[in-house]
Amino acid sequence: MTKNTPPLVPVMNTEEVNRLMGEVYPQLNSEYADYVATDVFPGGCTVRLNANERHLRPGGTVSGPCLFTLADIGGYVCVLSHAGPDALSVTTNLNINFVRKAGPGPIDGHCRIIKLGRSLMVFDIDIVAGPERLTVAHATGTYSVPPKR
Template sequence: MPAQTNLMPVLTAAQVNVLMETVYPQLNEQFKYFEAIDVFRGGCTVRLNAADRHLRPGGTVSGPSLFTLADIGGYVCVLSHAGPDALSVTTNLNINFMRKAEAGPIDGHCRILKLGKSLMVFDIDIVAGPEGHTIAHATGTYSIPPKRNGDVVK
């Protein structure tokens, strides 16, 4: 299924990163582990800069770290395309792990499959290594809160 490419972003990757630092500071604390790399029509690219704290025994990036990357991909897509409402929440996220990943940059290529007034459906291909092999693939849904008059979107 192709991405919904007729969608125009309302925020850039840099703007989303600033917003996430403001409304979700505990995500990265003092280091920049998770970040938006690019926002484009109908999708985004996010990155996990996987370090020792993300590794399980055997030097493999942990499933929870990859799951978080998938969730952040959906969050960046919903913020950048539906608007900067920090109260958008995950309603569903399914992930399949394909290969192991080692510490280093891990990218998530996220695309919006459907963006409606109250829900956004997306998928994300998580890739790593010099050949950019898929290490995980996830699909998810975000709930978009109704627009509120006078509310601050932070």
């Protein structure tokens, strides 16, 4: 951060974000609590996919769409927790690189806000899994921040 950049301070905590997502996006975890925010901190968040057999593709690997969803949820949690609880924030861009395969178990996404402006939030997320917590995917994305009403 440069000297002129104010620190990013969350306006919602982890519990508040999970509750809001349950209200405005109930289909995400309609039957199971697979995707959850586990931490919100200044300038970022941590999200988790509790991956099991439902998330596997042939060969016992967690599917790309599941990891992509985790990356997108990381951005959503960051924008909600730092820009405010406006559920109409939307993804405008998301790029992901798959680095190695992930098996079932907890998969964590460590998300960092790169820039939070009036209308856009840019972020990146390192997705880690396995006993060694190695990077299985890395993504960068942009969320549109709705104007304050």
